[in-house]
Amino acid sequence: MTRSFDFPGGIFPPERKIISTRQLLREAALPTRVVLPLDQHIGQAAEPCVRVGQAVKTGEPVAIGQGMLTADLHASITGTVTAIEACPIPHPSQGRYLAVVIERDPDAPETWQRMPALDWRSADSDTLTERLTRSGVVGLGGAGFPTQIKARVHERHRIDTLIVNAAECEPYITADDLLLRTYPQEVLDGARLLARLAGAERILVGIEDNKPEAIAALQAALADSSPERDTCPIEIRVVTTRYPSGGEKQLIKRLLDREVPSGGLPADIGVLCHNPGTLRATLQAVRDGQPLVSRIVTLTGEALAHPGNVEARLGTPIHSLLEEAGLKERELGQLLMGGPLMGFPLASTALPIVKTTNCLVAATRTELPPPPVEQPCIRCGACEEVCPASLLPQQLYWFARGREHDKAQLFNLFDCIECGACAYVCPSHIPLVQYYRATKGEIRAHRLEAQRAEHARHRFEFRQARIEREAAEKEARRQARAKAASRVTAHNAEAEPSPRGKPALGPDSKEQLKQLRIAQAAAKASLRKAEKALARAGESGNDDTADLEVQVATAQENLQAIETRLASAKEASST
CATH class of the missing domain: 1.10.287 (Helix Hairpins)
Incomplete structure (x- = not known):
């Protein structure tokens, strides 16, 4: 039996996953209107490449990624671009961001614009990477990191192991569970594809033991694999359920007993992690030429009459999905995007789903009551015992409250994965993660301001140098004219006229x-x-x-x- 390692801390919150696993995965109804924000990924927002009034097909690019860390965006329905404007989106800031709005004619048929199919086993790496770049595939586990960047990680790091992160440890969320039950072979083929690109020698599937149906489906798919699929050995490793086993660093520790260094990445220790949804989307982009226009979303919570998992088009209004699931509006107490520990509340059901929307929790007031009033810290140390990153949450809390940013960074604030385990066990009901998140935002803002100030200083210095250079050149020309004139005067004084x-x-x-x-x-x-x-x-x-x-x-x-x-x-x- 394969040895299993462990990470420090962790908690055992109520799972509440059975709510959304009673029904099979289904497709959501095709929306008549979608709102597609241009920054559904980590990095620089995409730039619109369509105009208002333009007709677009499903899968047609509507925005092109700018720079290296970015992703393209595609029309998720067939219709007409009716607006390119700032719209509210599902985000903790509850702000408005530039988006492409598309409306379709309910009576018109859907038409697709797909790219040519590729055989990932024979296509060269550059072709496959370019296909991922043009397909808009990003990490569907919640981070939204552009997949084509991970596909090129072998250029700077030697990767020996690709991990399929199927732990899905957050309560309520079952999107990966239903995906693995329904499309296990596609997930494994997507893993083989990215393992080939990364140069990985093996594939490990890390999954918690509370998903027996998904485990059985993976084992059956692995047993049925044809010889041409066995390009890289695959091993399924089942770990005991404990939150947050699905954290990237925590799962690597459990499967390989390797520790990602502070401030480092899994690639630094030869590992690459991918979410099952990302692997399937990668395979669809290459094998079928289909860009990322939909994703699986868990619809759950006691305020829904028919909870389950649906594959929904990006940009679909949240209220239409909840209505399909039988939303009981009078009982709705709180609407979350993501799970109850790492998710955030939504102020409206009119918001669209985006590439990182893995779960919508429509909870009743009894199910998820409002948090109690925050009390003073009693220094019990419970937060330190459950921290999976071996941090000192209590110290970070005091530094965050006192805005002592240098000390917070000295105590590795940015190693915090914001899992919420510390806040879950806090007897004083202190929203610790909110303090950490706010402090990280302030530090990032200060860094950006410092970078801008440094850039402005360099511009000023370059301008001053240019002015001084031009003044020196002007003075040199003046002196040259003066010398030339003096020579003429001297010549005229000695010689005859013109x-x-x-x-x-x-x-x-x-x-x-x-x-x-x-x-x-x-x-x-x-x-x-x-x-x-x-x-x-x-x-x-x-x-x-x-x-x-x-x-x-x-x-x-x-x-x-x-x-x-x-x-x-x-x-x-x-x-």
């Missing part, structure tokens, strides 16, 4: 006056010509005017010298 003029005659000669007047007219014409050339260069925006400025200065000095001689000749002739 070649157009005749040799200087005696001061009492009328011929000399005539020749000097001719030279004066020629010098004036030469000056006007040089000045016009300089003016034309300035109007055309030509910065290279130094030679023309020297010519103007030279012509001015030449004219001045001739006029001086002419004045002297006139004075001499008058005497």
Whole structure:
């Protein structure tokens, strides 16, 4: 029997999963209107590539990812783009974000725009990675990390193990459970695909023992695998149920007895983790050419008459899903997205589901009553005993309250996975995770502000350097003109007048006056010509005017010298 390791802490909250596992997985009704936010993933938001009034097919790109850490977005229904505007979305901030709104004609048939199918066993890695980039696949376990980035992790890390994170430890949520019961072979093939891309030598499926039907389905699919599928050995490892076994670092510890370093990633220790939903979406993108336009959502809670799991199109209004599940509005006390420990409350049922919507809990007031009033910390240490990351939650709480950000980071605040185990056991009912989350947000905001200030400082320094350089170049040109003019003056003092003029005659000669007047007219014409050339260069925006400025200065000095001689000749002739 395979040895099982363990992680520190953890809790045993009521599972309440049986509520949504009595019915088979089904497809939700096709919505007539979807709202697709442009930032349904970690990283930079996508940019719209459609316009209002444009007709789109299901699977057609409506927004293109920008930068490296991003993801494309596709139309989840066939219809017309009716708006590209800021809309409320399901997010802890309860803010409004730019979204593409699509409406369909209920009487019109659905048409798809799919990409060409690929054989993942024979296609090269670059082709497969590009397909994931264009398919908009992200982590469906709740994080929303772009999958194509994980597919390229082998470029910097050596990966020996790919873990299928099927623990699904959060109470109420059964989306992965029903997915594994219904599509076990697709999940395993998706794991084989990504293992090949990452260069992994083996695949481990980590699943808790409270999912016997899913375990049986996986074992049957593994037994039925054809030889061509056995590209990478797969092992199913069943672990005892304890929250939060589904945490990435915690599951790695349980399966491999490896610890992800503080501030590090699983790839640093040769491991890659993927959610079952992500693996199936990856296979569909490659094998079927189908981008990510839907996901499985758990609809549960005692305020629903028909709880279960549905595969729903992205952007579907939450209220339509709840109505299908028989929402009893009078009994609804609280609506959560995610589970009761790591999820967050929703202020409205009009919000759309997004790529990271794995569960909607419609709870009654009795089922999930409002939290008691927060009391002062009694320093009991219970939070420290259950922390799965071996942190000191009590100390982090005091640092968070006192806004001592440096100390909070010194005590590894960012290693907190926000599982909520500490708040669950706190006898003072302190919402510890809210304090940690707020402090992380403040630290990130300060870092961003510091980065912007540093960027502004560099811009100021570059601007000052540019101004000083331009001033030095201008001064060099001025000095060059001055030297050129002085040379002309010296030359005119020693030599005869301009070649157009005749040799200087005696001061009492009328011929000399005539020749000097001719030279004066020629010098004036030469000056006007040089000045016009300089003016034309300035109007055309030509910065290279130094030679023309020297010519103007030279012509001015030449004219001045001739006029001086002419004045002297006139004075001499008058005497």
